[in-house]
Structure formats: C-alpha cells, structure tokens
Amino acid sequence: MIGIIGGTGAEGQALSVRFASNGHEVIIGSRNESKAKDVAESITGMYKKFHIQGMTNFNTAQNAELIILTVPYYSQKDVLNEIKPNLTNKIVVNTVVPLVFKNSKVFLEKTVVGSAALESQKLLPDSFVVTAFQTISSEQLIDLKVIVDSDVLICGDDLDAKQKVISLINRIEGLRSIDTGSLDNSIYIENLTALLVNINKTNKVRSAVRITGI
16 A cells, blocks of 8 residues: 555645556545545546545555655655654655745755755654655646656665665556665755756756666
C-alpha cells in the first residue's frame, strides 16, 4: 500500500492516479482528514476501479508500507516531525523541491544542508529516503491519456530502497528510472527542476528529462 503525504495537492493527486491505475492501493494523506476523503472520493468517482482512500497524514504514515512525500518545502519539517514515529524502517520517496517564484522567475530556496531531500533524511535517521518525480509535471501525470515520456532521476543512500522504488516506477508506462547515485546528488536534481520550470515558462512547453547512453 502506497501512502501519499500531502496527497491533496496537485502532485499528490497526480501520483495517486498513476499508481492506482497500475493496481496499487493508495492512501491520500492530509492534515485535514475530511479534505483527504473528499479528494479520494472525487478520484474514485471518476475511476471506479481505483482503490484510493483518504486519511490524516499520521494515519497514512501508520498504515502505508511505502510513503511518498509531496508537501511544500516550507511544511516539510513540521509534517515529518509529526509523522516520524510511523516511518521507522520505511521507504520515504521525497518529491519536494524548495522552489521560490519571484518576478516571473523561479529560484531555489536556500536549505540548511544543501537540499530538501538531505534535510528530510536528517529528520528521519531511521527511514530510507529516496528522491523521485521532481522533474516531471503533475499536469502530465494526472492525465492518464498522456504517456509521460521521461526518465525519473532517483537518488538515495540505501541500494535496496532505491531498487524497490526503481521497480515501482518502471511499471508506469513511459517512465524509466535512472539511478543517479547517493542522496548528496539530490542537490543537482533540485537545481535541474528549477531550470526545467524556467524553460517551461519561457517556451510555454512541458519539458522533461531523458538521459542518453544508458
């Protein structure tokens, strides 16, 4: 069972739809349980065969086997501290990028230890943090008519955790996971995400990443 923390946002809903379409049971988490249930019911109203339910973030972390974090960067620390007791020995897939929008441009907010992913691992020493999905548009993911032609850049310090995430993502049509090494490399992925957002805004496109030679 996959739990999506902050699942009522655009990224969370998009990932819920993609994973549920592959037959996974999904829990949408939120600080507001009724909002989580409303979003889950809205999705299952459109896709009758999907197995999606809504819970609080705390209960989502408690019941799910694998966690995907989709909260805004400014709330990452508080949310993780709240659900931390339920994340021991679990894989936490972090999609968070500390983007700042200013004067029609996109920047990265300065983080304490270099990246949002590294900060989350520091907050969760007993969990296995793996990064994924930062460079893919939620607008593409949520539309099942769209085959997202993109690589997913994966990094993390635990090889088994990375392999489980890679296998999970590779089952989504159009996506290919690329192991980019240790969690230290999340710094470069988050910077690349900011660049892609600026490319998309400038050219009015939905660009994605493909790594050649692999």
